[in-house]
Amino acid sequence: MSSLTYIFKRLLMMIPTFFLVMIIIFLLVRLLPGDPAIAMAGDRASDADIQAIRERLGLTEPMLVQFWLFLSNTVQGDLGQSILMRTDVIDVIADRLPITVFLTIYSVALSLLIAGPLAFVAALNRGRWPDAVIRTVFQIGLSMPVFYIGLVLLTFLAAQLRLFPVGGYGDTFGERLYHLFLPSITVALYTSAIIMRNLRSAVIEVLDAEYVQFARAKGLPSRLVLGRHVLRNALISTVTLLGLSIGNLMSGTLVTETVFAVPGMGRLMLEAIFARDYPLIQGLTLTFAILVSFVFLMTDLFQSRLDPRMRLQ
Amino acid sequence: MSDAVFTPSQPSRIRLALRKPGFVVGILIIGFSVMLALFPGIFAPYDPNAIDYLAVRQPPSWTHPFGTDLLGRDSLSRVIWAYQVNMQMAVLATVFALVIGVVVGALVGYYRGIADLIFGRVVDAVITFPFLVLVIAVVAVLGPGLINMYIAITLVGWVYYARLMRAEVIAQMGNDYAAAGIVMGYSDRRIIFRHLLPNAITPVIVYWMTDMALAILLGSSLGYLGLGAQPPQSEWGVLIAEGRNFISTAWWLSLMPGIAIVLTGLGFSLLGDGLADLLRPRG
Numbered sequence: 001m002s003s004l005t006y007i008f009k010r011l012l013m014m015i016p017t018f019f020l021v022m023i024i025i026f027l028l029v030r031l032l033p034g035d036p037a038i039a040m041a042g043d044r045a046s047d048a049d050i051q052a053i054r055e056r057l058g059l060t061e062p063m064l065v066q067f068w069l070f071l072s073n074t075v076q077g078d079l080g081q082s083i084l085m086r087t088d089v090i091d092v093i094a095d096r097l098p099i100t101v102f103l104t105i106y107s108v109a110l111s112l113l114i115a116g117p118l119a120f121v122a123a124l125n126r127g128r129w130p131d132a133v134i135r136t137v138f139q140i141g142l143s144m145p146v147f148y149i150g151l152v153l154l155t156f157l158a159a160q161l162r163l164f165p166v167g168g169y170g171d172t173f174g175e176r177l178y179h180l181f182l183p184s185i186t187v188a189l190y191t192s193a194i195i196m197r198n199l200r201s202a203v204i205e206v207l208d209a210e211y212v213q214f215a216r217a218k219g220l221p222s223r224l225v226l227g228r229h230v231l232r233n234a235l236i237s238t239v240t241l242l243g244l245s246i247g248n249l250m251s252g253t254l255v256t257e258t259v260f261a262v263p264g265m266g267r268l269m270l271e272a273i274f275a276r277d278y279p280l281i282q283g284l285t286l287t288f289a290i291l292v293s294f295v296f297l298m299t300d301l302f303q304s305r306l307d308p309r310m311r312l313q
Numbered sequence: 314m315s316d317a318v319f320t321p322s323q324p325s326r327i328r329l330a331l332r333k334p335g336f337v338v339g340i341l342i343i344g345f346s347v348m349l350a351l352f353p354g355i356f357a358p359y360d361p362n363a364i365d366y367l368a369v370r371q372p373p374s375w376t377h378p379f380g381t382d383l384l385g386r387d388s389l390s391r392v393i394w395a396y397q398v399n400m401q402m403a404v405l406a407t408v409f410a411l412v413i414g415v416v417v418g419a420l421v422g423y424y425r426g427i428a429d430l431i432f433g434r435v436v437d438a439v440i441t442f443p444f445l446v447l448v449i450a451v452v453a454v455l456g457p458g459l460i461n462m463y464i465a466i467t468l469v470g471w472v473y474y475a476r477l478m479r480a481e482v483i484a485q486m487g488n489d490y491a492a493a494g495i496v497m498g499y500s501d502r503r504i505i506f507r508h509l510l511p512n513a514i515t516p517v518i519v520y521w522m523t524d525m526a527l528a529i530l531l532g533s534s535l536g537y538l539g540l541g542a543q544p545p546q547s548e549w550g551v552l553i554a555e556g557r558n559f560i561s562t563a564w565w566l567s568l569m570p571g572i573a574i575v576l577t578g579l580g581f582s583l584l585g586d587g588l589a590d591l592l593r594p595r596g
Contacts, residue, residue, distance in 0.1 A: 270449070
């Protein structure tokens with residue numbers, strides 16, 4: 001199958017998935033007891049507000065019509081009005097989205113920087129003390145909740161030693177790298193534990209594979225064996241794992257944004273929840289879903305590039 | 314799989330597993346945690362809710378090993394009483410998802426067809442949401458609190474169990490014994506629940522162990538964010554959140570409950586790894 005057909009098929013598969021995603025988000029607010037319009041508008045809403053929401057949701061119409069309204073509004077980019085911010089949900093999200101994306105990419109980069117070299121050290125020293133130490137440390141890392149890692153780093157590195165700012169984010173690229181270092185490393189410490197584990201066994205598996213043994217036997221220098229065979233294969237499994245754990249990563253950024261007061265989508269989500277700003281909650285949930293499925297798509301495409309076996313039949 | 318059941322190595326396998334220090338440490342940690350959860354009154358030196366305004370925010374000492382909190386309550390006692398809630402999380406946030414997932418997964422794996430097709434789309438849709446985002450969105454609708462948190466986690470979490478169970482049942486269907494059952498004219502129910510399920514459940518049980526560790530992390534995160542257990546209940550996430558604003562002057566308030574989380578999480582994952590080794594077929 002050519003890669004164009006593959007991409008097309010893969011995109012086609014997203015349609016039913018997104019249809020269901022929309023149903024889930026639609027039902028979420030319908031689970032609210034009582035009149036969703038009153039619940040959505042909040043305590044301080046005027047009658048006009050409530051009426052506006054009622055009209056937008058088409059609450060007097062049958063369920064199917066309501067869903068159609070919701071669907072067509074969303075597709076047109078109309079996610080409704082945020083009750084908290086008093087502006088269009090889409091604008092609020094567009095404002096916060098880059099911060100969360102930046103934070104996520106930064107976290108991925110940091111986790112690769114941490115996990116990559118250590119996984120190789122552990123794999124090449126399999127069964128000896130460096131392996132044991134690295135694995136134990138990461139095992140403990142896996143048992144730490146993200147908010148706790150964040151809080152500990154915040155206390156010691158930011159509040160006590162004053163090496164980093166305690167919150168917010170900068171204006172320039174350099175400033176952002178500096179401001180978001182602690183929030184990112186917080187997530188990275190957790191995800192690097194997952195990556196390290198997988199990468200270590202991937203490297204071991206490849207090292208034991210016959211083609212690598214053969215490459216060694218025919219006298220290829222081990223640097224070349226590591227670089228050409230081991231690294232390439234380990235890379236495929238790592239990218240796949242990273243792609244699949246993007247949901248976890250996003251969950252992590254949500255928490256870290258809260259701990260470090262980073263004004264991204266995760267923190268906004270919590271603010272929206274405590275303000276019962278349901279249009280905003282819906283919009284954010286959808287945005288998170290779009291981000292994740294975009295990453296899934298990229299992962300699949302990347303995989304099919306590197307490993308033709310992965311292409312769909 | 315089926316050979317392993319008949320090999321004489323079965324008893325020695327447990328002994329082999331017990332030779333691994335990680336597994337033993339895991340058993341000890343979880344065993345002790347269960348004791349603390351069942352009998353907090355015996356282990357806690359003080360009443361966790363006894364307020365003492367004369368001993369507010371005292372650092373750790375012999376009388377109060379973990380110090381005292383903003384109201385002079387003994388932190389150690391609060392951390393110990395929290396075992397009740399947090400260990401309960403490990404079970405209640407996972408067990409319903411496990412049961413629903415196992416049944417649904419076994420059924421769609423066995424019957425396939427249109428139900429399986431729909432199930433596949435549901436899985437795709439649910440994993441498209443970051444787990445935490447979907448859970449807190451549901452909590453947002455139901456309202457914060459422990460029970461609603463369990464409902465939310467179950468509503469999302471069953472999908473992961475079902476996916477695993479489905480794959481395992483389909484793999485088991487390829488075995489001769491399943492075909493034999495069908496040829497012998499056993500009822501579907503008998504084949505699914507008496508034959509396929511017991512053989513397919515091992516990976517699900519192993520996953521359950523890690524999921525319990527995750528449930529404690531998730532539950533305490535929600536407690537910390539104000540969406541799970543509510544104060545004045547003793548729960549590790551809540552305790553950490555209570556100490557958050559005093560972290561530079563009264564660090565022990567947040568540090569100690571965190572150690573309990575890490576220890577318990579570590580216990581569950583060591584136990585899970587050991588069980589995985591124990592249950593995994595050799596060969």
